[in-house]
Amino acid sequence: MTTTSPAGFRASGITAGLKASGSPDVALVVNDGPHKVGAAVFTTNRVVGAPVMWSRQVVSDGVVEAVLLNSGGANVCTGPEGFADTHHSAERAADALGVSAADVVVCSTGLIGERLPMDKLLPGIGAAAEALATDGGTDAARAIMTTDTVPKTTHVVRDGWSVGGMAKGAGMLAPAMATMLSVLTTDAVVDPALARRVLHTATSVTFDRVDSDGCMSTSDTVVLMASGASGIQPSEAELTEALTGAAADLSRQLVSDAEGASHDIAVHVTGATSTDAALAVARAVTRSNLVKAAVFGNDPNWGRILAQVGTVPVEVAPFEADQVDVSVNGVMICRSGAAHEDRTLVDLAADREVRILIDLHAGEASATVWTNDLTHDYVHENSAYST
Amino acid sequence: MTTTSPAGFRASGITAGLKASGSPDVALVVNDGPHKVGAAVFTTNRVVGAPVMWSRQVVSDGVVEAVLLNSGGANVCTGPEGFADTHHSAERAADALGVSAADVVVCSTGLIGERLPMDKLLPGIGAAAEALATDGGTDAARAIMTTDTVPKTTHVVRDGWSVGGMAKGAGMLAPAMATMLSVLTTDAVVDPALARRVLHTATSVTFDRVDSDGCMSTSDTVVLMASGASGIQPSEAELTEALTGAAADLSRQLVSDAEGASHDIAVHVTGATSTDAALAVARAVTRSNLVKAAVFGNDPNWGRILAQVGTVPVEVAPFEADQVDVSVNGVMICRSGAAHEDRTLVDLAADREVRILIDLHAGEASATVWTNDLTHDYVHENSAYST
Incomplete structure (x- = not known):
C-alpha cells in the first residue's frame, strides 16, 4: 500500500535524532531497477531550499537511483553551507548504496533558516541504508511526518503493474512546515520523457489543486521513480490515469489531515x-x-x-x-x-x-x-x- | 475636524432604525457650493452593490450635490429591486434638498444579499435632511460606523483652504461588513477633471495600500466634493499633497481600529x-x-x-x-x-x-x-x- 508495493523498490525510515521528539526522521526509497527512471516537480517559489536546488540537477537526466528524505529541518535559506550539507548527504547515501550521488534526490522538511545537524544526519543515512527492506515503505512514510497525525500512503493496482506512493504535510495544519513531499513509485516500464510528462499531468490536477492557505512552500517536491520490474509497458493514458489516481488519493489525505481545520x-x-x-x-x-x-x-x-x-x-x-x-x-x-x-x-x-x-x-x-x-x-x- | 470643517458643507447623522442596536445609521453630507464639483473611486470588484452602480453614473459628469450614506445594510446582490431602492433613496434625498437625484451619491454598508427596510430608510432620509448642520460632520461620521469602535475623521488645513473627511470600516475587524466608505470635502476651487485626477492619485497611495485580509469589498467608495467656498485655487501639487494627507490619516485610522487585530x-x-x-x-x-x-x-x-x-x-x-x-x-x-x-x-x-x-x-x-x-x-x- 505504499512506495514499496510496486516491484523493484526498497525503503526504510529510522530515527537519526533530528527531531527533539525522538520520532523517526530519515527515510530512503531506493529503485532496484532494472530501470532507474526518475522525474520530479518542484515548488515554483523563487526562494527554494538547498535540496530543491540539488534535486533539480539530479532529475535533469531522467535517472534517479534513490530518494533521501529527512524531517526535522528544511535546509532553506542556509547559504552555500546548506547546499554543501545536501551534497554531503547525497554522497553519504550514494556511498552506502553503491550509486552516484548525482542520481540521489534529496528532500528536507522542517524549520527554515537553520543548518541541519550533520553529525546526526550522516550516521542516520547509513542506518537508513542498512534498514532498507522491500516492505519498508510504511517506515519511510512515518519518517517524513512533521505535524501530520497519520502517515499517508497509496497503492493503485493495475493488471500486472501498479503505482505506489507516500506523502507528508500541508493542509493548514502547520504550514510553516508545510513542505509537501511525495514519492511515487511504479514497476511499469516508463521512459524518462514519458515519466516527466505524466507526472506533470497528474500533479497539475491533484497536488496543484490543494490550496491550504495560499502560502507556497520553499521545498515542495513530488518525485516519481519507475523500476520497470513488472516488464509491462502501459499506454500513456493508462499510466496517467493510475498516477493521477495515486496523487489524488494522497492529496485528499493531505486535506483530511489538516489538524487546524474542522472542514x-x-x-x-x-x-x-x-x-x-x-x-x-x-x-x-x-x-x-x-x-x-x-x-x-x-x-x-x-x-x-x-x-x-x-x-x-x-x-x-x-x-x-x-x-x-x-x-x-x-x-x-x-x-x-x-x-x-x-x-x-x-x-x-x-x-x-x-x-x-x-x-x-x-x-x-x-x-x-x-x-x-x-x-x-x-x-x-x-x-x-x-x- | 471632519467633512464639515471646510467651508460650504453641512452634514448630519440620525437613527432611522436600520440597525437592531438603535445606533445612528443614516448620514448626509451636502455641498452648499458655490461649486458642486464631485469625483469618486469605487471598488474594482465585478460584483458590486446597487449604490455603486448608481453612484458611478452620478459622478460621471463631475457634479455632486450630496452624499447619502447608510449603515445597517449593503444593498448588494439584491437584483433590480435593490437598484430601485437606491434610486428611491436618492430621490427622497434630492426632494428634501431641492436638487436633482442624478447628483446624489449613495453609499450603503452592512450585510450582503438582503433588501434595505425602505419603510424605515425613507423617513430617515427626511430626518437626516432636517438635521443638516455646518457642524454635523461628527454625527455623520458616527452614523456610518458598523463594527468601528470610534468614528474616523480628519482635517488638513492649508492657507485659507482645507480638506476634511470621514471614513468607516475595514481593517480586519469584521471584513464581512468591511465596506470601506469615505467622504472627503474641500473648500478649494477645483475643476471636475482635477478633482478626479487628484482623488485617484491620493487613494492609490493610501486607501489602496491598506490590505486588511486581501478580501475586496463589493461596495468600497471614496467620494470627494469641492465647494470652492474658500475662493482659493491651489496648485495641483498642493491639492494632491493635502488630499493625500487626509486620505493617509483616515487609512491609518482604519488600520488602527481593526478590532480583531493586535498589531x-x-x-x-x-x-x-x-x-x-x-x-x-x-x-x-x-x-x-x-x-x-x-x-x-x-x-x-x-x-x-x-x-x-x-x-x-x-x-x-x-x-x-x-x-x-x-x-x-x-x-x-x-x-x-x-x-x-x-x-x-x-x-x-x-x-x-x-x-x-x-x-x-x-x-x-x-x-x-x-x-x-x-x-x-x-x-x-x-x-x-x-x-
Missing part, C-alpha cells in the same frame, strides 16, 4: 469558458479568509463567496456577475447573483466535507480546488510556536 | 525596480496568513516573509533571492537571504505597530502596504456571527 472544502467551478478561468475563480474563493472563517462558523455565506468570484478580472474569467449561481452542499442559496433558497436549509455542521458549487453560466469548462476552513486551531498552531 | 503591520519594500514591483512584493507579504499569524505570536519569522517574497513572479519583480535583506522593527534578522542578526533581539510585544523592511537590492523604487495580524479575534468575529 474540508471542495470548491467546484463549472460553466467557465476555460479550465484556467474555472481554476482562477476556484482559487479566488479558496484563498478567502472570510469564506473560510464563515465555513468554520457553519455559515453558508454566499455573499462572501460571490464577492470573491467578483475579484477575478474579466480577461481571466469572462462571466456576468448577475448570472452566477452558488450552491452549498446541494442547496442553491444564490441564483443569478441574488438570494434564492433559504440558507438555513444548508447544514454545514453534519459533515467535515463541504461542497461549494459555483456555476458561472459562461461556458463548458470546470475545475475543483480543495481547501480547509480557517479556525482558531489554525491561528494557534501558526502563532503559538516559533516555527 | 498593525507596515510592510515597506525598498530596492525594487519599480513601484509596481515593490507593491507586488509588499502585497504578497501582507496577504500571508502565515506571516500574519506569526506576528500575532510575536514571532519575527523571516523565513515566512522570505517565502512570500519568493512567490512573486520574476517578470513582476526582478530580484535575486539570495540578495534580499529583511529587517523587523529595525533588526536585520535576514541578510542576503540567510539568517543574520539574532531574532530574539526583535521585540514585537512592546508596540502595536510592527515595521517589516524588505530590501530587494534590485533598484531604487519602494512602497509601503499596511495590514494587521491574524488573531483569534479575527476568526471569532468572522465565524461566530452570520454576517
Whole structure:
C-alpha cells in the first residue's frame, strides 16, 4: 500500500535524532531497477531550499537511483553551507548504496533558516541504508511526518503493474512546515520523457489543486521513480490515469489531515469558458479568509463567496456577475447573483466535507480546488510556536 | 475636524432604525457650493452593490450635490429591486434638498444579499435632511460606523483652504461588513477633471495600500466634493499633497481600529525596480496568513516573509533571492537571504505597530502596504456571527 508495493523498490525510515521528539526522521526509497527512471516537480517559489536546488540537477537526466528524505529541518535559506550539507548527504547515501550521488534526490522538511545537524544526519543515512527492506515503505512514510497525525500512503493496482506512493504535510495544519513531499513509485516500464510528462499531468490536477492557505512552500517536491520490474509497458493514458489516481488519493489525505481545520472544502467551478478561468475563480474563493472563517462558523455565506468570484478580472474569467449561481452542499442559496433558497436549509455542521458549487453560466469548462476552513486551531498552531 | 470643517458643507447623522442596536445609521453630507464639483473611486470588484452602480453614473459628469450614506445594510446582490431602492433613496434625498437625484451619491454598508427596510430608510432620509448642520460632520461620521469602535475623521488645513473627511470600516475587524466608505470635502476651487485626477492619485497611495485580509469589498467608495467656498485655487501639487494627507490619516485610522487585530503591520519594500514591483512584493507579504499569524505570536519569522517574497513572479519583480535583506522593527534578522542578526533581539510585544523592511537590492523604487495580524479575534468575529 505504499512506495514499496510496486516491484523493484526498497525503503526504510529510522530515527537519526533530528527531531527533539525522538520520532523517526530519515527515510530512503531506493529503485532496484532494472530501470532507474526518475522525474520530479518542484515548488515554483523563487526562494527554494538547498535540496530543491540539488534535486533539480539530479532529475535533469531522467535517472534517479534513490530518494533521501529527512524531517526535522528544511535546509532553506542556509547559504552555500546548506547546499554543501545536501551534497554531503547525497554522497553519504550514494556511498552506502553503491550509486552516484548525482542520481540521489534529496528532500528536507522542517524549520527554515537553520543548518541541519550533520553529525546526526550522516550516521542516520547509513542506518537508513542498512534498514532498507522491500516492505519498508510504511517506515519511510512515518519518517517524513512533521505535524501530520497519520502517515499517508497509496497503492493503485493495475493488471500486472501498479503505482505506489507516500506523502507528508500541508493542509493548514502547520504550514510553516508545510513542505509537501511525495514519492511515487511504479514497476511499469516508463521512459524518462514519458515519466516527466505524466507526472506533470497528474500533479497539475491533484497536488496543484490543494490550496491550504495560499502560502507556497520553499521545498515542495513530488518525485516519481519507475523500476520497470513488472516488464509491462502501459499506454500513456493508462499510466496517467493510475498516477493521477495515486496523487489524488494522497492529496485528499493531505486535506483530511489538516489538524487546524474542522472542514474540508471542495470548491467546484463549472460553466467557465476555460479550465484556467474555472481554476482562477476556484482559487479566488479558496484563498478567502472570510469564506473560510464563515465555513468554520457553519455559515453558508454566499455573499462572501460571490464577492470573491467578483475579484477575478474579466480577461481571466469572462462571466456576468448577475448570472452566477452558488450552491452549498446541494442547496442553491444564490441564483443569478441574488438570494434564492433559504440558507438555513444548508447544514454545514453534519459533515467535515463541504461542497461549494459555483456555476458561472459562461461556458463548458470546470475545475475543483480543495481547501480547509480557517479556525482558531489554525491561528494557534501558526502563532503559538516559533516555527 | 471632519467633512464639515471646510467651508460650504453641512452634514448630519440620525437613527432611522436600520440597525437592531438603535445606533445612528443614516448620514448626509451636502455641498452648499458655490461649486458642486464631485469625483469618486469605487471598488474594482465585478460584483458590486446597487449604490455603486448608481453612484458611478452620478459622478460621471463631475457634479455632486450630496452624499447619502447608510449603515445597517449593503444593498448588494439584491437584483433590480435593490437598484430601485437606491434610486428611491436618492430621490427622497434630492426632494428634501431641492436638487436633482442624478447628483446624489449613495453609499450603503452592512450585510450582503438582503433588501434595505425602505419603510424605515425613507423617513430617515427626511430626518437626516432636517438635521443638516455646518457642524454635523461628527454625527455623520458616527452614523456610518458598523463594527468601528470610534468614528474616523480628519482635517488638513492649508492657507485659507482645507480638506476634511470621514471614513468607516475595514481593517480586519469584521471584513464581512468591511465596506470601506469615505467622504472627503474641500473648500478649494477645483475643476471636475482635477478633482478626479487628484482623488485617484491620493487613494492609490493610501486607501489602496491598506490590505486588511486581501478580501475586496463589493461596495468600497471614496467620494470627494469641492465647494470652492474658500475662493482659493491651489496648485495641483498642493491639492494632491493635502488630499493625500487626509486620505493617509483616515487609512491609518482604519488600520488602527481593526478590532480583531493586535498589531498593525507596515510592510515597506525598498530596492525594487519599480513601484509596481515593490507593491507586488509588499502585497504578497501582507496577504500571508502565515506571516500574519506569526506576528500575532510575536514571532519575527523571516523565513515566512522570505517565502512570500519568493512567490512573486520574476517578470513582476526582478530580484535575486539570495540578495534580499529583511529587517523587523529595525533588526536585520535576514541578510542576503540567510539568517543574520539574532531574532530574539526583535521585540514585537512592546508596540502595536510592527515595521517589516524588505530590501530587494534590485533598484531604487519602494512602497509601503499596511495590514494587521491574524488573531483569534479575527476568526471569532468572522465565524461566530452570520454576517
